[in-house]
Structure formats: C-alpha cells, structure tokens
Amino acid sequence: MRVCGPVRLEQGGPEIVPVEPWCLTVAGARQLRAAPERGSLVTMPVLVVEDLHVSVGKEPILRGVELALEPGRVHALMGPNGSGKSTLAFTLAGGPGYAVTQGRVSLDGEDLLSLPPFERARKGLFLAFQYPPEIEGVSLREFLRLACAERGQGFCEFQKSYPQAISRLRMEAFDGRELNVGFSGGEKKRAELLQLYLLKPKVALLDEPDSGVDVDALRLIAGAIRDLAEGGAAVLIITHYPRILDHVPPSEVFVLDGGRIVERGGPELAQRIGEEGFEAVRG
C-alpha cells in the first residue's frame, strides 16, 4: 500500500498532498481503518519509520525496521531480550550513541532524524524511560513547569493541569519531591506517566511501562495509557511480556527480532506470544 504525505487531519477529513519526496511505502500493507473515537475520520500515521538501520558502537542493532503509528491508537512492540526494542525507542527520541546508518523517520511528514532531541520533544514526541535517571535538587513540579512551558503551556494552564494530573495518578505524595530521586521502580513509572499526561505528546513511546510494578499500579498505568490514546495520541508500548496488554488491548502488535519486524498482527498475536513464547512467531 502506498501512503502519501504530508498528512494533516483537519475537520473535513484528511488532506492528502502527494509530494514525491514524501511518498513512501508502508511495509506489511493493511487496510486503513476508521478510528472509532474520531467518527468518520480516517487516521493516517503520525510517525512513520522506514528501513531503519541503527548501530551502537560498531555493532548493527536494527536492520531495516518498518512501522507506522496512528493517532488515537495503542500499538505494541514486542520482542525477546536483546531484539533491539529499546534501541528503536532511543533512536526515535534522539539518544546519544545511536547511529542511524540508513533509513528515515518522519513525524507528521517531517524528517525527525535531523532534529536534536529537544526539538523532537517540542514537536510532540515523548519517550517514557524504562530507567529514568535521578536528578538531584530539581523538584518534580519545577521541572514539569519548565517542560510544559516549552510545549507552549502557560503558567496558568499548568497551575490547573498539574494538580489534576497528580490526583488522576494518585501521586499526591510525590509533590515536593526531587525528580526521580529515591523513587521506587513503580514510582518512577508513575512519574513518567505524570509527565506524559501533562506534556500531551502526539506520539508516546513507553519503554517497558509495566516492569517492576504491582497490580494496582499496573491498573493505574493501563488506565492512563488508555486515556492518552483516547485523547488522540499514538501510543507504542514496548514490552517483552504481554501482561500489560491484557489491560490495554493494542490495535496492532509488532514483533521485533534480530533488528527487524518479523511479524505483525492484532491483539491475538500478543496472546499467542503470551502462551507460546517468541519461538512461536520466529517461524
């Protein structure tokens, strides 16, 4: 299937401007589906990854990844340990040390890879870290106020949205604490979601959002992810374990192995992996 961009979602439906350099092929062709939460609007991918090759040091990790993320939908990226899931996430966010040797990535039809990490974030990309670093002496609130300002949210808006997000995620006890300092594994995950909530990204990449959290926190996290998608964000949950996907059914599942997408499908694919392991999809 050929999809042409740049694509803009406007009131009268998507406007498709076929400009040659942006024309691209989405591998694993499938039908464009109407997003239920958007009525008759046809969704077009907001983030498109094409033939992405990435090396860390001299070692090639990704060898031609193809995928597209649609707004308002939850996607899952699964794969065994060491398959390159986190490498993909960090490459998309612009992490240091990830060298793109081939391929392209576009966000809203615009080249992403030439932008520094903070420009990517300002354009609406968000990576929830699996292991967010601790930043001493910086209060969670002050940091979020700064970050929200860079996303164009005024002080007054922040004054309203911050307490709402805090109570939605039941993080009252976090107020006044330093950014990730002394947080437990589960607390870190929730703090990442709090940021996600307030920054309202177009594309959210969640690197193992469920690792090390208890059942109650898992429900909370899953609920927040559903909210996010309902709000129109394209979500990619990166996980090697399908537990969280029981709580947030993905509309599309990608399986990464050996640096390539080896399989894609609906929620039943995640279930099959849960029952039979990755061997089942390796063919």
Add this chain to the structure above:
Amino acid sequence: MTAKGTPRTLTREFVEELSVEKGEPPWMRAHRERCLTVFAQSPLPRFGPDLSQLDFSDLAYYARPVDPVTRWEDLPDEIRRTFQALRLPEAEQKALAGLGAQVDSEVVYRSLLDEVRAQGVIFASMDQAVREHPWVQDYFMKAIPPEDNKFAALHGAVWSGGTFIWVPPGVEVAIPLQAYYRMQTEAVGQFEHTLIVAEPGSSVHYIEGCSAPRFARSALHSGMVEIFAKEGARVRFTTIQNWSKNVYNLNNKRALAHAGAAVDWVSGSLGSKVTMLYPTTVLLGPGARTENLSFTFAQDGMWLDSGARALHRAPDTTSRLVSRSVVQGSGKSVFRGTVHVSPLAKGSKAHVECSTLLLTPDAKTETIPILNAETDDVELGHEATVGRVSQDQLFYLMSRGLSQAQAMSLIVNGFVSPILKEIPLEYAIELKGILEMSFERAIG
C-alpha cells in the same frame, strides 16, 4: 582627600598621608604603620594559586572617582546607571533595613531605616566608626592580626571604606542590611574593612555583593571581615561576588562566637581570576554553632581556592561546613575544609561535606579536608564527592523538550540547591541567570 582619584603607590609616606587625610586617631595611624612593616616581611602564601603575576607596584592603593552623596540621583550618571542595573535602589526600597555602596576606596552612599536606627543599631562606614567611636580599637583586627598572613597585613596598612555594624544587646534586626562593593578604576586595589559586633542576644543578617567591569590590567580586592558574636547572638553573613576575570580576590574573614552564639557564612563565588577565601569561625564559648555554606562556579581560566575553618575551643560546639563547586572549561576549584577540635571542646560535633560537579573534561578540582580532634569525645563526619554531568541525565531532560543549555543549567541548579536556597531570593535569581548565560555561551 586632596588628590581625588589619583592612583597611589605603596610607601610609608602614602600610608601616613592616608591616615592623616582620613582624620584618624593616632592608634589607627600606628596600626597602619605596623601592618606595613609586617607586610614587607611576610612571604606570599605557600599554598594555593599562583600569585606571581600580581604586581604590588602596579596598583592604585587608593582611588576615589566619586564623591559621597545622600541621594542616588546625585551620583554621576555612569555609576548611577550601574547601581540601577544592579537594582540596588529597588532592593533598598523593598527588602533591606539599610544599604551602603562603595566605589573603589570610599563609601559613596549609605542609608538606614529609621526604625532600625531607633533600635540603637549603628550602621556606619568603617572610616566614620574609627573617627567617632574610640572603643572600635578593642575590636579592629583583633580577630585577624596582621601577622596572620601577608594580605591581612596589606589590608591593615591600606584599608579604606567598608562597614561597621553594632547591634545592641537583645536587638533583632528583622530584615537584612546590605553593602555593595564596586571596583570602577583600572588596576585599583579595594581594601574595605567590615566589622560586626553583635551584643548578647542580638541578631543580624548582613549581605554583601561585589562586581567590577573588566580592564586589561589586574585589580586586587583584599577585604577583611571580622565578626564578634557575643553570648547567644546570631549573625549571618552572605557574600555574592561576581568580580570580573581580571580581579585577584584575596580575603580574610573570621568570626569569634561566644557561648551559645551562632555564626553562619554563606558565600557564592562566581567571578574573579583568582580567589582565596576561607571564612573561619572560632567557637569560643560552650554551645556555640557555625555553618559555612559555599558555592563556587569556576569558569574557564579561573582558580577559585576556597574553604572553611571551624576551630572548636569550647565544649558542645557544633560546626557544619558544606560546599558545592561547579567547574567549567579550564577552571579549577579547590576546597579546603578544616576542623580543629581542642582538648577542651568535649561533646562537639563537626560535619564537612563537599561535592564538585565537573562540566568539562579540562575542569580540575581538589578537595583538601583537614579534620583534627584532640579529644575522643567528639563526632566528626566527612563526605566528599566529585561527579560529572551524565549524558543520561542530559538526554533525559532534553527528551522532555529542554534545550541543552536549559538541561545543563537545571542539573547544575539542582546540584547547588542546598546552598542556593540559603541565598536571598534576588541573588538566587541572579545566580541562576549567570549560570544559564554561561551555558548558552559555552554550548553556543
């Protein structure tokens, strides 16, 4: 003074003339002459930064480019604009009980709130205090004698200007007093003397700020601060220096804390070519306490040699020395934390904590703790860390939309926050601004 603004060289005649022209009592004239003799006989410090480039013959030891005034409007335009840019008149209105401003060698402006004056507080220029209060002799350079070091002796010979504060017994000065020191003349030497006498049960917070424009030739700032905190008195002394990068900033600061007294030193060192600064508290009476909080930001080409000393001379005394240093470019920061507990000082506690954050591969740092207890009945703690800004932290913050300069400045601000939160708000904002600017310059 007759020859206003004329650079003066360091001779016995000059020192005599300075004393005569200032109308000083004979004891001060004799003191200056003794100090000059000690200066000539003393060696340069045998530790720390290289001072061989400091040319004692190429300094104006007295300069008075501006006449004192009683209203800001009466200052010459250039100086008035400088003080306005530093927002001194605004601070005076909003946040201060009194303000003094010194340009080069002389205090040019001074004010004190009527209600503070009515409490009996004396807030005067040091020169005036020497002329008007004979008992100042009992304190002047009694905490730091000229024999202590070469720069103490030099200071004693040529000192001019500075602040004298006397707080009567039991009087609490609720809002801070401030002085601002400006070096305006090329290759000038500024030697202000600050003397604070806090009578029993009194309290005062004094703030000093410093800056200078940059000239080709080096300038010398060698101030002296002496604090006498009597029984149960509380004194907090905050210094924020942002000297230009041609200034040698070589100071002496010492406090004597009597029984139950508390002396806090808060220092922010952001500028100068070379700084040597080791505020010292002598804990003389039982239960005396001191805190020394220091923040240094050693930028390219700077050597900030700072430290803190707590000398425990009485039982149940407490000291806490905390330092945060940030080093950028080819800068160097050294922290010398000295605690000495005498045999008498049983039941004392001391804690030294210094952390350094290196921002560049060339940045250098040294930590030199000297903890010496002559009694077993003492609690001593020491922590030192040196770290670099991690790529993980930078990337994490950038992935949230902060530019590299913003991310760097946030990390550094977080690192120095234990000190920053002790610094008066206006200065804390200025410090943050200076940090952010330097990162934007460095990153481009």
